Amino acid sequence: MHGGFGAGASEKGWQQNLVGVLCYKNLRERLKEVMDRKQSCLPEVEEHASDAIPAKAQGIKDTDAHQLAEPQAALASEKHYRASSPYPNQRSEGMRYDEFQQQVRRDKRVARYQDVHALLEQGFSQRAIARKLKLARATVRKFGQAEEYPEMHHPKRGERRSLLDPYKLYILQRWQQGCTNGAQLYDEINVRGFTGSAALLRMFLSELRKKHQEAGSALALTLDASRQTIKIPPSLPPKPRITCRMSATRASWLFVSQAGTLDEKQKQHVAQIRAGHPDLERAYQLSQDFVMMLAERRGADLDAWLTQAEHSGLPEFKKMANGIRLDYAAVKAAFSSEWSNGQVEAQVNCLKLQKRLVFGRANFDLLRLRVLCRV
Template identity: 30%
Template sequence: QNLLKSRLAHRKSREEIFRTISALRQQGLTCSEIGRRTGFPRRSVAKWLQFETPPDRKRAVLKRSSAWYFEEYLKQRWENGIRSGNALLPLIQERGYEGSLSNLQRLLAGWRRAEKQEQEGPTKEDQILALVRDPETGHAISPVIAAALCIKPRGKFTSEQARKVEVLKEGSPAFTTMRRLAMRFNGILRGRKADPLPAWIDDAIETDLAPIVRFARTLNRDIDAVRNAIEMEWSNGQAEGQINRLKTLKR
């Protein structure tokens, strides 16, 4: 069941991309222009446009060294309550399995994660990892771009960046929370007033978003130094610069 959900999600993603490519084609765009807008190679775009529905990806032929070769049998045993890799290994070895225990364990670990997520629902960490798709291109907004937009002031956005930020806010509550905290922290640094910092640290820790929590706890461990860095005009930047210069000369 979990595997079926994964495959359905993958198919839905391919259908969204196919619709985007088809819509751009109907606007009169060439394959090269569609490729530039979507990020797909021109040949891939041309191939997709030959079909009326998204083409299925050809799955590699499974071998007996792969635990997936015995997927149906393993699912039956899994549903019957046999879920230990050590217990399942001899059962599929009797049927010709030539792979290792670790190979089997990786398959089972994926099933366990999917089952746990289904029972508990998405975690805050899942919210961070979940990709948000740009509706205009059908492509997922990369974590690198999302991170850059998260810390960039709104006044410096291009129209394209502003649109992507709105898409990210709608699709990711975690992004909204992190951007709000990032802008508050930026305001503390620019204002050169450390008084709001403890409240910011408390709010950051309460989000339960692992990257933000780690950063906030690191600040809290050395809070006096952070306060001084915010409020004092002195910096060791000149010293560090000279050290780097000397290192460069020595090389």
């Protein structure tokens, strides 16, 4: 391998076009080397830059994402709703997922309730309805006797009581006195009548420890009116956010991303990186030119880019340019032709995966069966 590109890409007169993603991969590697060398010039950000990569940056169009989401939504509809349910399978804005699931289950029960009454009006017996709808006879009897749908009570958050609730005030007082040993606290509340598990106490102590760290002092912690949740006084100053230097991996991704795919915060990070050092500015210009050439299939501009990379003063890009010249014909084809051997490489990768799944012991006959079965 030379500079990340495969040597000998052309054999016996057959020229294989390098897949575009390999060109991007090689560029990312060279950029990471530049970023590692100029790590002290990278900006400090309030949070580690782990923002989700936008769909546009991944090469997924909005229409494609919409088309992918539609079958999943239809599948969810089949799972959660019966065909006879008159209720729409829509999650309103602001509704939590657990509330949405609870609403879906209620809609299914309402549909069963209506089916029971419809069959009763047709003269079916309770036993026949139970067999037909696959319900318990007690449920059929309950639905049949009810003039309206019998609602089920679901306690809301904060209404559910815990075995630990009567002891939380004591635990908080002991915590404020300096006792943070979970085993000792468990023994103390056991003496006072606690019958729950140690795991229940550990969950509460984990929450208590986090609140203690946020407040800075255990004396500032209190219990809410229901004595279930730890509260921090709102008068406390906000906890300062920890800053860290941006990683070379994240910075290199920003450099190979087209400006139109980045949000405002990411564009600000790009500007900060470029202003950090002249080498980073040159690396950005070279990277963007390379990405645009590859995206627009401008193979005629490749020679000019190689000359710029060799005279940029960046050893990483000079190394990349030398590697490209060794496989110039194949790289030029990747920049000018719409055809590639990507599908072949993908099938080879799948074949290797099938062999790894059986620890490399599959002979040709077994591999053939597994591949044909997958197809």
